[in-house]
Amino acid sequence: MAGPVAPAAPAAPWKRHIVRQLRQRDRTQKALFLELVPAYNRLLEKAEVLAQFSEKLQPELNNVTPTTHQGPWEEASEPDLDQVSSLATLRMKWQEEEERLRLVCGEMAYQVVVKRAALEALESELEERQSSLAAHGARVAQLEETRVQLAGQVGERLVLNAAQRTAYDTLRAHAVLHEAALRRLEEEAHHLLKQLVQVKARAAAQCNLRIERRERAKQVQVSQELKKAAKKTVNISESPDTLGSVVRHGAETPALVAELVYLESEACEKKWKRPFRSASATSLTLSRCVDVVKGLLDFKKRRGHSIGGVPEPRYQSIPVCVVARLPTQAQDVLDVHLSEVNAVHFGPNSNLLATGGADRFIHLWTIVGGRLEASQTLEGAGGSITSVDFDPSGSQVLAATYNKAAQLWKVGEAQSKETLSGHSDKVTAAKFKLTRHQAVTGSRDRTVKEWDLGRAYCSRTINVLSYCNDVVCGDHVIISGHNDQKIRFWDSRGPHCTQVIPVQGRVTSLNLSHDQLHLLSCSRDDTLKVIDLRVSNIRQVFRADGFKCGSDWTKAVFSPDRSYALAGSSDGTLYIWDVDTGKLESSLRGPHCTAVNAVAWCYSGSHVVSVDQGRKAVLWH
Incomplete structure (x- = not known):
């Protein structure tokens, strides 16, 4: 005799799953055939009873058949004929019942085939739904895991947003303060700039006034010296060289020019020893002196004496067309x-x-x-x-x-x-x-x-x-x-x-x-x-x-x-x-x-x- 059987190891999850599937399938198929199998068994029993009854009737019919061919003396056997007719009736009934049972069996067999096909279709559909259910279960588990992760991220973002909102509010408050300070500084700068411009304008006006007075005084002095120089006799041949040397050596003041003209006129008078004054020479010398003085004054203006500085030079103006010609070709x-x-x-x-x-x-x-x-x-x-x-x-x-x-x-x-x-x-x-x-x-x-x-x-x-x-x-x-x-x-x-x-x-x-x-x-x-x-x-x-x-x-x-x-x-x-x-x-x-x-x-x-x-x-x- 064999020894005691060792306890079996616990079945794997997939084996348990297969057993559950088989049991479920057994219950489903058994429920479909609970009514069909007993009916089929009853039909088989009726068929066996009818078969036995037909086997009993068959020899009796064989024994009764020869008596049907007796002679005219058959009148005494009327009870046998009635028995034969009843047997024929029973046989016909048996044949009809057999035919009906055969039809019922065929219908039952057809229903069995139909039910089996429907059962197979339902089984395949069940398998598909079970596989789909398993896939959806895995998807649900994955989505649940994702939901948990996203919920954690949302919490982190909320904390971060709260921190950033606090920082933003702080920066905004600082920005408001800085903007107010900037506006105050800009207003102060604008006020200081305005004051500076006013001070510069007053200083420039005063400086320009002083320069104008100085220039007027110089012009009066130059005119007086020129009048004195015009009264002297001037040597025409030598005055250009002397005057040119003055300009070349950088004589910048009209007073110096007038003095040189005066000295030159005295030298010419001693040289020529003429008791009268030449009108042409005097006018020529005077015009030359005026030109030189104007040039020196223009040079001083170009050098600039205004406290505001020289204004930005402009381009020379472009010649403007007097009459434009219409284009034709x-x-x-x-x-x-x-x-x-x-x-x-x-x-x-x-x-x-x-x-x-x-x-x-x-x-x-x-x-x-x-x-x-x-x-x-x-x-x-x-x-x-x-x-x-x-x-x-x-x-x-x-x-x-x-x-x-x-x-x-x-x-x-x-x-x-x-x-x-x-x-x-x-x-x-x-x-x-x-x-x-x-x-x-x-x-x-x-x-x-x-x-x-x-x-x-x-x-x-x-x-x-x-x-x-x-x-x-x-x-x-x-x-x-x-x-x-x-x-x-x-x-x-x-x-x-x-x-x-x-x-x-x-x-x-x-x-x-x-x-x-x-x-x-x-x-x-x-x-x-x-x-x-x-x-x-x-x-x-x-x-x-x-x-x-x-x-x-x-x-x-x-x-x-x-x-x-x-x-x-x-x-x-x-x-x-x-x-x-x-x-x-x-x-x-x-x-x-x-x-x-x-x-x-x-x-x-x-x-x-x-x-x-x-x-x-x-x-x-």
């Missing part, structure tokens, strides 16, 4: 750039022309014999050129670019001399001011900046509500045109906007007449407007059938004599209006096949140049 057509040409401007000598385009180059051209000839290419721009301008001396070129800066070139040098960086968006306009080493730029970052070109330093930033498309500069005013359909005026000596003139449409360009009395604006409502700056009112509005402003940087200009206004249309046509009458003077069609971006009229009034979006520049005469 195209003289020269060139592809001046590799892509779209955005800007064109004439130099003050009317022969030098600058063009700037999207290819980041500035080309300088000269007009020779009615043709444009390439002179120089200025390189180093960081982006597309949007505006070009010459200084009044014609020695420097300033350009606005799309790389958030303006750049300065010296004519004759290919590389950029200075870069004026400080804007945060595209620079759309860059213009020289009338004083030396100063410029103004406008940008789409909604600012206008003034620059000290000597140090490449932004001396002032003007914040505007809309981005700037163009700027122009007068003596003490900066005018800017903006995308919000307004023209703003800024005093270069003050911090605030002095005037705003609304126009219909976004301003694309501004042009100031040479006398600084009229302003020409071009806007996207397809009109040009002339503004009289003396009354700050729109004087003329120019329209024309077919004229369309092609872009936000379309430029329009006055003629040099301010008699005409010129602009290019989106269809390549140039339109010229009479400023005084407001009528369309002429329209020029021809070489341009795309929108004209900019036009320029030379200072002599003899040539016009237009550039378009198709790389062309056209010289009109």
Whole structure:
């Protein structure tokens, strides 16, 4: 006999899971066949009973069958015939019952097959749902773990946010205190600056008064000495040498000059021993002395004696054209750039022309014999050129670019001399001011900046509500045109906007007449407007059938004599209006096949140049 069986090791979890699955399957299948199996057993029992009954009836039928063929004497056996008929009836009933039971068995068998197929389908569905349930359980566990982690992170973030909020409140309180202190300091600085300016002004006034008195005294003394010198006889041949030696040796005072003239006249009188005075010699010597004295006085003025210092020198004025000639035909057509040409401007000598385009180059051209000839290419721009301008001396070129800066070139040098960086968006306009080493730029970052070109330093930033498309500069005013359909005026000596003139449409360009009395604006409502700056009112509005402003940087200009206004249309046509009458003077069609971006009229009034979006520049005469 075998020994005692060792206790079995605990079953693995997967085995227990399989046992549970089998038991569940057994219960499910057993419930389906609980009614079917007993019915089937009852049918089998009935079939066996009927089979036994049929087996008993079969020999009896065989024994009764021969008696049916006896002779006419069969009358005595009537009870046997009744028995045979009852047996036949029973047999028929048995056959019918057997047939019915066979049909019932077939139906039961069909139901068993159907139930088995349904059971298999349910089992497969059960397995799928159990696997899905297991996957969802794993997903739920994973999500629960993630939820716990996120809840921990939320708690940490709440603690961190509370700490940061506390720090923010502290910093805000400090900032408020510092702002209050800054405002107090600014007010004190403004007050001190105002006092300093007043003190300087009083000191300058007193110093100027003393200088004026001293100069008046010197002039009185010089006039007296000149009168004395005019009474003496002067040797004409020797006086120029003597007077020239005085000037060469740096005689700076008119009193010394008069004394030398007096001594020279005495020497001449002794030499010639003439008892009379020569009128011609005296007048000649007097005029020469006056010239020398004036030169010395001018030299002293140039050296400067004012406590305020010498004011910043201005450029010499550009000659203004008296009568401009209307262009009638195209003289020269060139592809001046590799892509779209955005800007064109004439130099003050009317022969030098600058063009700037999207290819980041500035080309300088000269007009020779009615043709444009390439002179120089200025390189180093960081982006597309949007505006070009010459200084009044014609020695420097300033350009606005799309790389958030303006750049300065010296004519004759290919590389950029200075870069004026400080804007945060595209620079759309860059213009020289009338004083030396100063410029103004406008940008789409909604600012206008003034620059000290000597140090490449932004001396002032003007914040505007809309981005700037163009700027122009007068003596003490900066005018800017903006995308919000307004023209703003800024005093270069003050911090605030002095005037705003609304126009219909976004301003694309501004042009100031040479006398600084009229302003020409071009806007996207397809009109040009002339503004009289003396009354700050729109004087003329120019329209024309077919004229369309092609872009936000379309430029329009006055003629040099301010008699005409010129602009290019989106269809390549140039339109010229009479400023005084407001009528369309002429329209020029021809070489341009795309929108004209900019036009320029030379200072002599003899040539016009237009550039378009198709790389062309056209010289009109």
